[in-house]
Amino acid sequence: EEAEKEVVEPCTVVNPLTNQFYDLRPLSALGNDGEVQTWNSKGFDYGKNFSIGVCSTPLRQLKALRESDFVDTHNKSMVGGYYTDGEGKKVSIGEYSTDLKFRGLNMVLEYTNGDQCEDSPNLSKSTLLTFKCDREMMSKARVSYLGSMNNCSYLFEVRTVHACATANDKNDSAIWGIFLLVLFSAAGVYFFAGFMYRMIQK
Incomplete structure (x- = not known):
């Protein structure tokens, strides 16, 4: 806990077990001069494709959104991930966070307060991003959809060199x-x- 408290910059973290430093800002607008970075992931059997932001929103044109987009979201600029449903409406799967955490050896980022879950109206959609160090990737990052629970919570794996200690x-x-x-x-x-x-x- 003391190691994590030393980190004040958003989208960075120190592993309390190894004291190694990690910086995911290059994957977000925080490390890209404010320019939006959108990471796309195929949903395969889920039937939807996802757009994900890391520590920032994947939305490039907020003014182009319709009233039917993100109907349960109060601040649409905080959307951290979404998909488009069969009616063409954008559905939020969580508001972005810059609070990176370690759970054991796993580096994770949690997004909560998305749109309401279809099967559980009292619950809101949420997303968990897990980050894996990959020094052999030619691209900057790859986001893979791993699954969902009751169309309410979503799990993605992000493989990137930026998830390696620095x-x-x-x-x-x-x-x-x-x-x-x-x-x-x-x-x-x-x-x-x-x-x-x-x-x-x-």
């Missing part, structure tokens, strides 16, 4: 600071020793 920018700065301090100290000792040597030779 160095924290703050840690990088600290390391460079220490390196430069040691370098200047060594240079100072070298010049001082040379000065003293010349003085003795005189």
Whole structure:
């Protein structure tokens, strides 16, 4: 818990078991100068295709939405994932979150407060994204639909190199600071020793 509290940047996390740093901002609008990044996933047997955002919305044109889109969503700009139903209406499967978490060795992101579940009107749709490190992928990321429960909760796997541990920018700065301090100290000792040597030779 203490390791997670050290991370203040959204869409980043420190694994409390290994103390390794992870940064998924390159997959979101947070690390793309605010430009929307949409990740598409085929639903296969579900019969719908999904559009997913990582730590941000996948929606590119909010003004183009119709009143029939996201009917149970108060703030449509917060939609983190959706599909289009048989009538052409967009259905939210959860509002996006930037709160990355580790459950054991699994890095996950939870989206809640989507549109109402068809079979359970008292419940709202939700989504769980699981992230897997893949250093051999040629593309930036691949989002795969794994399944759903009662047309209410949805599970996706995101394979990407950005789910691999990396160095924290703050840690990088600290390391460079220490390196430069040691370098200047060594240079100072070298010049001082040379000065003293010349003085003795005189």
